Amino acid sequence: MRFFPIFISNSTSHLYVTALHNEPVLLHRIAQGDQDAFRCFFDHYTPLLYTFVLRLTKSRSDAEEIVQDTFLKIWNHRESLPFIEKPGRYCYVIARNQALDYLRKAARDQHLLDQVWSRIAGEEDHSLEQELQAREYNRLIEEALHVLPEQKQLVFQLSRREGLSQLEIAEKLGLSKSRINNILVEVLQYVRTFLRQHSRLMALVFWITAWEYLFK
Missing domain, CATH: 1.10.1740.10 (RNA polymerase sigma factor, region 2, helix turn helix motif)
Incomplete structure (x- = not known):
């Protein structure tokens, strides 16, 4: 590089x-x-x-x-x-x-990406995530998580729902921070692929917002 x-x-x-x-x-x-x-x-x-x-x-x-x-x-x-x-x-x-x-x-699909841009680049940094708390969005994420091992589900829930940092999760579960990071990457990639089967926009938005968890 x-x-x-x-x-x-x-x-x-x-x-x-x-x-x-x-x-x-x-x-x-x-x-x-x-x-x-x-x-x-x-x-x-x-x-x-x-x-x-x-x-x-x-x-x-x-x-x-x-x-x-x-x-x-x-x-x-x-x-x-x-x-x-x-x-x-x-x-x-x-x-x-x-x-x-x-x-x-x-991008070719200007309308799609304008939607993403207008929400994410707005003054309210969390407005996009708030708007996407729709029942179908959450249902699909829960469906995707359901087939994953319990440990991966727990790490995702602690990060997403409780807002814990990777270090806090590592200490709570007795794992290394690098292991928590690897688990989050694997879960995010899996959920993104699952959502993409239902909606390209939903998958794109999830992927963009989800990366914030890797920087906590």
Whole structure:
């Protein structure tokens, strides 16, 4: 994957690898213009953002460009980073809007994607999820979850219904955070495929909103 020209140095300090476990320190370094710290931040969040954007755009080159535009925007507004409580969520929202802007301009089904865009890019960040609490939507999700192992159902419910972070779920269930992340990815992919059999819009909206759970 390409990197920004100003970040092609391979001199990233091991100090910042450790600092990822204390993100406030890393964010303050970035806000002060520390490029090595930003490279560490970039390397940490790029894989998940790239996977998300790639699944939306179906284009590696476009996904790379969108992710790089996302981090360029973050760098240009780096002074605000120390005040961000959830850096992963912050990165996701920017990447999501960049990807939706791309889809809005490039998709053949303009009407469909205009619906998604108008709701997700609106001032009320959770308005889309609220609108989609329709009986059929929930029924289909419950139907999809019903065939999954109990552990996967529980992880999804704790994340979606109770709003717990991956770390909180891991501690509650006695599992590693990476295992919780893997379970969520598997469940989200399965539910998205299930919903797509019934409605492309429903599946697309679920996939976009569901990725927020991976950044908690």
